[in-house]
Amino acid sequence: MDDEVFRQRYRELVQGYTERLPLDAAMRIAVGGEFEAVGVLERQLLIQHGLRPDDYVVDVGCGSGRLAKALADYLRGPYLGLDVVAELLVYARTLVTRPDWRFELIEGFRIPEEDHRVDVVCFFSVFTHLLHEHSYLYLQEATRVLKPGGKIVLSFLEFANPVHWAVFEQALRDASGSSTLVQFMSRDGIAAWASHLGLRIEAIEDGDRPTIALDAPLVLERGEVLEELGALGQSVCVLSVPAD
Secondary structure, three states, X not given: OOHHHHHHHHHHHHHHHHHHOOHHHHHHHOOOOOHHHHHXXXXXXXXXXXXXXXXXXXXXXXXXXXHHHHHOOOOOOOEEEEEOOHHHHHHHHHHOOOOOOEEEEOOOOOOOOOOOOEEEEEEOOOHHHOOHHHHHHHHHHHHHHEEEEEEEEEEEEOOOOHHHHHHHHHHHHOXXXXXXXXXXXXXXXXXXXXXXXXXXXXXXXOOOOOOEEOOOOEEOOOOOEEOOEEOOOOEEEEEEOOOO
């Protein structure tokens, strides 16, 4: 599946939600559900791995503002949210009333920022829908825009985690040619990419193992309450640009 086909299918998916549902519901479901809780988990994960209030964050695949909303009261520094669907970006801008933050539509795999300006680049549920070659291009861009010591935080699906098998089974059921790409990655592949890009692997965490420290109890849409620790569901890798 090439990049333009993916973009078109994603736009069609979002349009389908907006035609059937109220806007708020459509915008939340379009990025995978559990809008509030996942945003908090992503924020806490970034903080756990060194995000400071004055840092500059680039959120690739920001969608309708799930992470941005959770960050709004914590992050004083710059934020750049990037996505391929204009409707999601419009919603994110209205949801997060931060006139100093940027939300931009992107084409290709370039991050619209100068070299060595950013502290954290995150890719939540992005590489799960891209060809490996495209993911690598994004990592090249992230490496370019990061300051020495800056970090990349990405989520991924892996066959080594039994919990992720259900995602693959659903992809098999949807393999009619009309669904979006579901991509799995391997840890040895990530290690190879990091080596070629001159990045360090700071951490790799299993998606089903609660490792994200919560600053308050977190209530999920189904009523479950997470206390002290939570998990994203997808596995997480943290990479860093060497400071020396």
